[in-house]
Amino acid sequence: MRRKLTTLAAGAAALTLLAGCGGNGDDTAGGKVTLDYLSLAWQKESIDANKKLVAQFNKEHPNVQVKYVQGSWDNIHDQLLTSFEGGEAPDIIHDEAYDLTDFAYGGYLADMTELLPADLKQDIPKPSWDSVSMNGGVYGVPFLQEPRMMIANTKLLKAAGIRIPTPDKPWTWDEFEDISKKLTKDKNGDGSTDQYGVAWGMNEPVNQSVNLSLSTGGEIFTKDKTDDGVKNKVHYGPDESAVAQLINRQVNKDHTSPKSGLSMKGSDTLPGFFAGRYAMVPLNFSFRQQVAQQAPDDFDWEVLPMPAGKDGITQGVSPQTLSISEDTEHKKAAMDFIAYMSEPDHMAELAKGDWMLPTGKEAMKDPAINREKYGWGAGAAVSKSLKPSPMLGVRGYPEWSDKLATPAYQRFYNGDTDLEGLRKSLVEDGQRVLNRYQR
Numbered sequence: 001m002r003r004k005l006t007t008l009a010a011g012a013a014a015l016t017l018l019a020g021c022g023g024n025g026d027d028t029a030g031g032k033v034t035l036d037y038l039s040l041a042w043q044k045e046s047i048d049a050n051k052k053l054v055a056q057f058n059k060e061h062p063n064v065q066v067k068y069v070q071g072s073w074d075n076i077h078d079q080l081l082t083s084f085e086g087g088e089a090p091d092i093i094h095d096e097a098y099d100l101t102d103f104a105y106g107g108y109l110a111d112m113t114e115l116l117p118a119d120l121k122q123d124i125p126k127p128s129w130d131s132v133s134m135n136g137g138v139y140g141v142p143f144l145q146e147p148r149m150m151i152a153n154t155k156l157l158k159a160a161g162i163r164i165p166t167p168d169k170p171w172t173w174d175e176f177e178d179i180s181k182k183l184t185k186d187k188n189g190d191g192s193t194d195q196y197g198v199a200w201g202m203n204e205p206v207n208q209s210v211n212l213s214l215s216t217g218g219e220i221f222t223k224d225k226t227d228d229g230v231k232n233k234v235h236y237g238p239d240e241s242a243v244a245q246l247i248n249r250q251v252n253k254d255h256t257s258p259k260s261g262l263s264m265k266g267s268d269t270l271p272g273f274f275a276g277r278y279a280m281v282p283l284n285f286s287f288r289q290q291v292a293q294q295a296p297d298d299f300d301w302e303v304l305p306m307p308a309g310k311d312g313i314t315q316g317v318s319p320q321t322l323s324i325s326e327d328t329e330h331k332k333a334a335m336d337f338i339a340y341m342s343e344p345d346h347m348a349e350l351a352k353g354d355w356m357l358p359t360g361k362e363a364m365k366d367p368a369i370n371r372e373k374y375g376w377g378a379g380a381a382v383s384k385s386l387k388p389s390p391m392l393g394v395r396g397y398p399e400w401s402d403k404l405a406t407p408a409y410q411r412f413y414n415g416d417t418d419l420e421g422l423r424k425s426l427v428e429d430g431q432r433v434l435n436r437y438q439r
Contacts, residue, residue, distance in 0.1 A: 031063060032062075032063055032064070032065060033063065033064045033065070033330050033333045034065050034066075034067060035064065035065070035066050035067065035091040035092055035328070035330060035333060035334055035337060036066075036067050036069050036090040036091050036092065037054065037066050037067065037068055037069060037090065037091070037092040037094075037337065038069045038071045038090040038092065038093050038094055039068060039069065039070060039071060039094045040071045040072065040073050040076065040094045040095070040320075041070075041094070041353070041354065042072070042073065043286075043289065043353070043354060043355070045289075045352075045353040045354070045355075046350070046353040046354040047070070047353075048353065049349050049350050049352075049353030049354075050068065050350065050353070051068055052349075053340070053341055053346055053349070053350070054066050054068045057337055057340050057341075061336070064330075064333045064336065064337070066092070066337055069090055071094070076095065076099065077099050077102075077398060080093065080095070080099075080103065080108075081103075084103070084106075084108040084325075084327075087327065089108070089325040089327055089328075090325065091324065091325055091328040091330060091334050092322060092323070092324060092325075092334050092337060092338060093109075093322070093323045093324070093325060094320065094321070094322055095140070095320070095321050095323060096318050096319070096320055096321060097131040097132055097140065097142060097318045097319050097320075097321050097388075097389075097392050098318040098389060098391050098392055098397060099398070100132060100134075100139050100140055100321060100323060101134060101392070101393055101394065101395055101397065102395060102396075102398070102437075103139070103323075104134050104135050104137065104139040105134070105135050105395060107326060108325065108326055108327075109139045109140070109323050109324065109325065109326055110139070110323070110324040110325065110326045110328070110331050110334075111136075111137030111138060111139065112137070112138045112139065112140070112141070112323075112324060112335065113137055113138045115324075115331060115332065115335040116138065116141070116335070116339075117335075117339050120141070120339055120342055123342075123344065123360045123361055123362055123363075124141070124142060124143075124342075124359050124360050124361070125359070125361065127386070127387055127388055128142040128145070128319055128359040128388075129142065130388050130392075131317075131318065131319055131388040131389070131392050132319075132321055133393075134392075134393040139323055140321030140322060140323040141321060141322045141323075141338050141342055142319035142320070142321050142359050143319070143320060143321065143322060143341070143342050143347055143350065143358065143359055143360070144319060144320040144347075144350060144351055144354060144356045144357065144358060144359065145317045145318075145319040145320070145356065145357055145358075145359055145383070145386060146284050146285035146286050146317070146356045146357060146379075147284075147285050147306075147315055147317060147357075147379060147382045147383065147385075147386055148208055148211065148212065148282055148283070148284055148285070148306055148315060149282070149283060149284075149285050149288075149303050149304065149305065149306065149375065149378065149379060149382065150280050150281075150282050150303075150304040150305065150306055150307075151273070151280065151281050151282075151283050151287070151288070151291060151301060151302070151303060151304075151375075152164075152279065152280045152301065152302045152303075152304050153273065153276065153278075153279050153280070153299075153300070153301060154300040154301055154302045155300055156183060156195070156276065156279045157183070157279065157302070160179075160182050160183055162179055162182065162183070164302060164304070165304050165305060165307075166304075166305070166378070166381075167305045167313060167378060167381035167382050167384075167385075168381075170304075170305045170306075170307060170308040170312075170313050171307045171308070172307055172308055172309070173215075173216070173242070173243065173246055173307040173308070173309055175307065176246075176307040177246060177249070177250070177254070177256075179197065180196075180197030180198050180250060180254070180256040180257070180279075180280070181197060181254060181256050182197070183195065183196075183197035183198075183256070183279040183280070184196050184197045184254075184255070184256040193255065193258075194277070195276060195277060195278075195279060196256060196257055196258050196277065196278050196279065197250075197256040197257065197278075197279050197280065198250065198256060198257050198278065198279065198280045198281065198282070199257060199258060199261040199264070199269045199272060199273070199277075199278035199280075199281050200247055200250070200251070200257050200261050200262065200282065200413070201261055201262075201264040201265055201266045201268060201269045201281070201282075201283075202247075202261065202262040202263075202264070202409070202410065202413050203262075203263055203264055203265045203268075204265065204406070205262075205405075205406060205409040205410060205413060206401045206405045206406050206409060207318070207389070207391070207401075208282070209243065209244050209247075209405075209409055210316060210389065210390055210391055211315050211316035211317065211318075211389050211390075212243045212306060212315055212316075213239070213240050213241075213242070213243055213244070213316075213390075214311060214314045214315050214316050214387060214390070215243070215306065215307070215308060215309035215310075215311055215312065215313060215314050215315055216239050216240075216242040216243060216309035216310060216311065217239040217309065217310050217311050218239040218240035218241075218242070218243075218390075219235060219239070219240065219390060220234060220235060220236060220240050220390050220391075220426075221233070221234060221235075221390045221391065221394050221397075222235060231434075231435075231438050232393075232394045232395065232396075232434050232438065233431070233434075234400075234426060234427045234430045234431050234434065235427070236422070236423045236426050236427050241419060241422070241423070242309065243309075244409070244412065244413075244422070245419065247413055248412060248413055248415070251413055251414075251415070252415040258278075259414065259415075261278075262410065262413050262414055266281075266283045266284060266287055267287065267290055269281045269283075270287075270290060270291065270294060273291075274294070274295055274296060274299055280304075282306065285355065285356060285357065285375075285379045286354060286355040286356050287355075288303060288355055288374050288375055289355040292374055302375070303374070303375020303378045303379065304378065305378065305381075305382050306382075312385060313382060313385045314385045314386075314387055315382075315385065315386060315387070316386075316387055316388065316389030316390055316391070317386045317387070317388070317389055318388075318389045318391065318392060319359055320356070322338045322341060322342070324338070342360065344358075344360055344362035344363045344365075345363075347359075347360045347363040348360075348363040348364075348366040348368075348369060351363065351366075351369065352366070352368055352369065357369065357379055357380065357383050364380065364383070394434065395434065395437035395438060396433050396434045396436065396437035396438075397434075399433050400430050400433045400434060403433070404425050404426065404429050404430050404433060405425070405426055405430065407425075408421075408422050408425035408426060409422065
């Protein structure tokens, strides 16, 4: 899922850079084509890997030169919308699948169906292609993805005699709830909790709440046939709410998860995790890099699958993507560059630089991506259970998420509203938002 930088300066700088892009056809000189590639890589290893591949491509393709443009995940949707409307969009765009929907329907992105090389179409599995297929076309190449994983303090789990789960033998959600109780302790007997079983960082609660609901059979968004065509519908029944209700219980009833964690982003939970205050923290797969870099030398940690529901360890995912601006006059050259970046060795290199997983079947065979160290192998095993997030292809999802679902989930997890209040916000109010985009 999307990782965000924390400074407004980064977002402002990216907007300035985007203003200098433009696929308007004035990028050909002396027979050479120059393309702007907006990259949202932000970790040093990932930036280095991207720049290295850009340099290699330029050396191997003297008549097509790619200019690396450093962007930021901060407010990328608004940045891109401004650049599209101003005719200054980059030729090649790094983004995330769920952010493509409105741009695809708005005519800002090129349909890549006829541009995709056959070997690339075959290498990436159909579920990943489904994540970028909408409005009758294909609007990006899904090349990186990351599941949500449970990062655990090995010492605390072993001291409590708790079985270490694997993707083949995960905990159930009920087991996880009981284990969290067992790991929650008042060590000095002063009446205050010194060690929590889990810390749920819920500063951005929507994506993980929606994606984890797939494990319990949830399907928050469905496509229903109506007299006016196929429409997106919001549902929020027992299957969709099971994980959310568990989190609510852990925070407000069992007190196995601190309420203070609800306002935290993922990385905010790490100091408490390293200090032994939280035995487990659910994080996106790429956060392993920060754990590996910041953990004390004697800190032993595990990467575990998220608990299983009636649909196993299934969870939704929104891959990172490479797309082509509809306005560029050099779509074939842009596709050649994307295909180059998506070659198995190159895709694997990008995945390792970002501590994520490649979507390509050949790239997934890279030994480094399947090793036990740092939980790479666990993530690779979980990747077999990933499905396109329910949010993908839903027009109006950004508004539904930002204006309704985010505050509604935050109120629910904080104990300020009940399940019916959450359902009303997501379904009744939310459907009105989606309907405006489906007229």
